[in-house]
Amino acid sequence: MQYRNYGKTGYQVSAFGMGCMRLPRIVTGDHSDVDREKAWEMIRYAADHGVNYFDTAYGYHNKTSEEVLGEALAEGGRREKVKIVTKQPFGTMEDLKTGGGKNVLDNARRNLENTLRKLRTDYIDVYLIHNIGKSTWEDIKKNKVIEEYEKFRAEGLIRGIGYSYHGDYPTFKEVLDFYSWDMCQIQQNLIDVEREATEEAIHQAGKKGCALVIMEPIRGGNLAFPPAAIQAIYDEYKAPGAKAPRSGVEWAFRHVINYPEVSTILSGVTTMEQLKDNIEIFSKPDAVPNCLNDEEKKIITRAREKYLSLKSIPCTACEYCLPCPKGVNIPGVFTRYNDGVMFGTFDPSRRAYMFQTRSNQDASLCVGCRACEKKCPQHIEITAQLKVAHERLKGWVE
Secondary structure, three states: OOOOOOOOOOEEEEEEEEOOOOOOOOOEEEEEEEEEHHHHHHHHHHHHOOOOOOOOOOHHHOOOOOHHHHHHHHHHOOHHHHHHEEEEEEEOOOOOOOOOOHOOOOHHHHHHHHHHHHHHOEEEOOEEEEEEEEHHHHHHHOOOOHHHHHHHOOOOOOOEEEEEOOOOOOOOHHHHHHOOOEEEEOOOOOOOOOHHHHHHHHHHHHHHHOOOEEEEOOOOOOHHOOOOOHHHHHHHOOOOOOOOOOOHHHHHHHHHHHHOOOOOOEEEOHHHHHHHHHHHOOOOOOOOOOOHHHHHHHHHHHHHHHHHHHHOOOOOOOOOOOOOOOOOOOOHHHHHHHHHHHHOHHHHHHHHHHHHHHHHOHHHHHHOOOOHHHHOOOOOHHHHHHHHHHHHHHHOOO
């Protein structure tokens, strides 16, 4: 296993970090539970084969992921050998509807204490404010959440303070510059180079000496099974000494391995086969910063361009169609559908659509008023396409 420096903390962490958001599941009707026996086996295998970084969060797997991770690592003295990172969203600090201020901080402490019990540990190596964004950042500052995290650290309950982020670069930079964070976590992959926080976020985190963790390097699993047109591009390149062309997974990982500013790269694994494959990729002698040559970079650029050409609904996410009178997130629906078409697999899109449905933004709410179609600069038949997308995306159980 390759290891990297973790910002200014002095930690050395495995370049591959095991994400615990996509653990194996047992689905029964409209409900699912973590398959604990399989999950424990995978977590312990990872810890015994060089992985010393495990990432989870308060809400993963219906608030059971932390518990499963804690159970797995409590056996065999593994807890002391690894770094555990978990996250609390600002929304859970408000979930008692207490109106902010001191009560938000009381809730944050209560949630942390509950997390420590679930993880069967006295401390968390790095504790994140989860999914900071434009909608929550001002409230986080106003309620002095960072100051409360500093109290947690002074008490020995946590050892590092960080944040995870999905969103545009300007807000990311504002948050990064506001505080001397121990780490930050962003989505980045060969598709999202100029989306999400963009490649510039990677460079800025490196300049500040902040540990940088990459999530979604496989785009929720979408990049694992390239369509034939993409695989043909990959097959043009054969690494020296390799017996076969690289898989889509390895190309995706190597894209982010290449950045010297990156501390660790998370991947949520569902099967032992996936886990072993990931460990093998990150254990190769050349799985190191600046590993890509010019030819490989060109291959990745061509693959990205080809992926982006495969969309079927010509939505540009300009949002001129919004607001929908019924609350449908029209660009969000089309993005999920186009991702399924682009990547040749709909399961990650269906899972993402489940969350959109829970927040009452899904296409089933469309009443066919067609107000959106009058505003669409691409002249998309939005009402009809929403029905197509909904039928393809509905039904994920978790």
